[in-house]
Amino acid sequence: MSAPTAEEPWPVRTVARKIADWVHKLGTVWVEGQVTQISARPGTGTAFLTLRDPAADVSMTVTCSTQLLREHEPPLSDGARVVVHAKPTFYLNRGTLSLRADEIRSVGIGELLARVERLRRLLAAEGMFDPRRKRRPPFLPAKVGLITGRASAAERDVLANATARWPAVRFRVQNVAVQGSLAVPQILDALRVLDRDPEVEVIVIARGGGSVEDLLPFSDEALCRAVADCRTPVLSAIGHEPDTPLLDHVADLRCSTPTDAGKRVVPDVAEEVARVRQLRDRARRALHGWVDREVRLLTQLRSRPVLADPITPLLRRAEQVDSLVERGRRALLARLAEERAALNATKARLTTLGPAATLARGYAVVQHTDADGTPRVLRSTEDAGEGTEVRIRLADGALHAVVTGGPEGEGS
Numbered sequence: 001m002s003a004p005t006a007e008e009p010w011p012v013r014t015v016a017r018k019i020a021d022w023v024h025k026l027g028t029v030w031v032e033g034q035v036t037q038i039s040a041r042p043g044t045g046t047a048f049l050t051l052r053d054p055a056a057d058v059s060m061t062v063t064c065s066t067q068l069l070r071e072h073e074p075p076l077s078d079g080a081r082v083v084v085h086a087k088p089t090f091y092l093n094r095g096t097l098s099l100r101a102d103e104i105r106s107v108g109i110g111e112l113l114a115r116v117e118r119l120r121r122l123l124a125a126e127g128m129f130d131p132r133r134k135r136r137p138p139f140l141p142a143k144v145g146l147i148t149g150r151a152s153a154a155e156r157d158v159l160a161n162a163t164a165r166w167p168a169v170r171f172r173v174q175n176v177a178v179q180g181s182l183a184v185p186q187i188l189d190a191l192r193v194l195d196r197d198p199e200v201e202v203i204v205i206a207r208g209g210g211s212v213e214d215l216l217p218f219s220d221e222a223l224c225r226a227v228a229d230c231r232t233p234v235l236s237a238i239g240h241e242p243d244t245p246l247l248d249h250v251a252d253l254r255c256s257t258p259t260d261a262g263k264r265v266v267p268d269v270a271e272e273v274a275r276v277r278q279l280r281d282r283a284r285r286a287l288h289g290w291v292d293r294e295v296r297l298l299t300q301l302r303s304r305p306v307l308a309d310p311i312t313p314l315l316r317r318a319e320q321v322d323s324l325v326e327r328g329r330r331a332l333l334a335r336l337a338e339e340r341a342a343l344n345a346t347k348a349r350l351t352t353l354g355p356a357a358t359l360a361r362g363y364a365v366v367q368h369t370d371a372d373g374t375p376r377v378l379r380s381t382e383d384a385g386e387g388t389e390v391r392i393r394l395a396d397g398a399l400h401a402v403v404t405g406g407p408e409g410e411g412s
Contacts, residue, residue, distance in 0.1 A: 016092050023090040023097065031060075031099065032107065034181035035080045040066050049076075051084060051099070052181040054220065061098040062086060072104055079180040079213075081107040113212065116219045120246055123221075128228050134252045137233045137265065141201035143170045144265055145194035145232070147187055150175035154206040154258035158237070161262025169266045172200055178207040183217035188226055195230050203230065204265055205247065206237040206258040218245035227251055237261035359395035367391045 004010040033051035036059065040047035047069040052059040062084055069076065076082065086099035123129060144162065148155040155173065162169050174190035177183045187205065194200045205227075207218070217223065218238050227234050227250050236251035237258045248254040255261035301307055351357055355365065366378040368390045375391065378384055384403050392399040 012095075013092075016090075016095055020090040020092050023088050026088045028085060028087045028102075029099075030083055030085055032081070032083045033059075035076055035082055036078055036181050038069070038076060038078065040069050049101075051082070054081070054181055054184055054217070056222070057185045061096070062101050063089075063098055064101040064104065068101070068104065072106075074106065076104070076106075081112065081213075081216075083107060112216060116216075116246065119219065119221055119224075120249070123224060123246065123250065128224065129249045133228075135233045137202045137235065137253055140166070140267060141169075141265070143172055143197075143199040143201065145197065145200040145203040146171050146173045146206065147176055147190045147194070147203065148173070148206040148258070149178040149208075152178070152208060154178075154208045154237070157258040158204060158206050158262040158265075161259055162266050165263060165268045166266040167269065172197065179210065179214040179217060184220045184223055187217070187223060191223075191226055191230065191234075195232050200232060202233050202235060202265060204235045204237060204255075204261050205251070206261055207239065208258065209239045209243065215239055215243060215245050218247040220246075223247060224250045235261055235265060356395070359393070365393040367393065 031051065034054050035049055036052045037050040038047070039049075045066055047064055047066045049062040049064070049069075050059050051062050064086075083105045084099065084101045085103040085105075086101040088097065089100045090097050127133065146155065146158055148158065155175075159171060159173075162171070172194065174194060176186035176190050178187075191203065191205075194203050205218075207215070215238060218236075224246050227236075227247060233252040235253045235255055236245075236248045237255040237260065238245050238247060239257075241256040253264065255264055306313060359365070366384075367375045368378050368384055368388055369375055376383075378390060384390060386403050386405065388403045390401050390403065392401055
């Protein structure tokens with residue numbers, strides 16, 4: 001048959017038959033899931049089950065003989081974990097796909113616990129339990145996200161204890177199924193919603209006590225990995241103290257019970273007020289002690305002579321300065337007097353030795369003029385012949401004379 005086109009399309013029966021032919025070629029498979037719906041009407045030979053994936057919102061219809069369902073031990077109930085051996089079947093008239101089961105096995109609690117233990121070792125090997133990756137919840141969160149069952153005792157315990165400790169605390173509550181096949185998908189959706197809320201600073205996942213089967217959703221691998229990837233710190237409060245699902249090891253903080261979570265998610269206002277009062281008292285005592293020490297130090301400083309009577313030392317220093325100034329003045333005057341006396345003595349010697357003093361004692365200086373007109377002191381009679389004009393300098397003036405006689409001896 002040629003491929004369909006817009007001009008020559010295939011009818012619905014042809015498409016359905018081709019799909020059925022392809023599905024019927026598939027072999028049998030083993031499928032694990034949780035039973036969510038069981039329908040076995042009296043007088044019919046076929047029973048219908050809905051098999052749901054425990055970690056995702058995916059389900060398939062399973063058909064089996066009523067006899068197979070009646071003979072199953074223990075009797076199947078909603079939420080039971082089973083392994084089904086079935087063959088995919090496509091019903092042509094309704095266009096639906098289902099699994100036709102010929103064997104149904106219950107997954108025992110021992111096997112479930114063994115799977116949990118294997119998952120525990122796997123997650124531990126990946127470092128998801130490492131204390132270094134855990135974040136410290138905020139001291140006083142602006143808003144607390146709470147994932148718990150609707151109207152459950154765990155919700156009341158968390159809200160009541162947190163509000164009693166800090167009345168102003170705000171919560172954003174996401175009610176989900178906390179057991180059964182719907183628990184994991186709903187918890188994952190609520191976790192994503194709260195993790196995206198910028199006001200939520202810490203998330204609490206709370207559930208009361210229960211059987212091992214009831215607490216299995218909190219050991220689911222998908223949930224553990226989602227909590228490990230959360231940007232917001234997560235507190236786990238599942239069951240009672242002995243209950244330790246894998247979520248307790250992955251969460252940033254494990255609380256023994258929902259009541260414990262309500263006490264640990266926010267501080268106690270009474271304790272904080274008392275702590276503030278205690279710190280204020282310590283600060284007051286420390287401040288008073290510091291002030292007292294400084295006052296004593298100032299008192300000691302003020303009692304010292306230099307601060308008790310600051311004027312007297314200044315006056316003494318002023319007297320010393322005046323005394324030194326007077327000593328300096330006297331020393332300067334004495335030095336000036338000595339220098340003046342020495343100067344006068346030198347001046348007197350110069351005066352005594354000078355030509356003026358010699359002239360005053362009756363001596364005279366005789367000068368004659370050279371041929372070039374330059375006056376010269378007359379030192380020898382040979383330098384002044386008869387008729388030479390000379391200048392005679394006396395103490396009180398000068399005379400001009402002409403030589404009229406020749407040289408005479410010293411004794412003449």
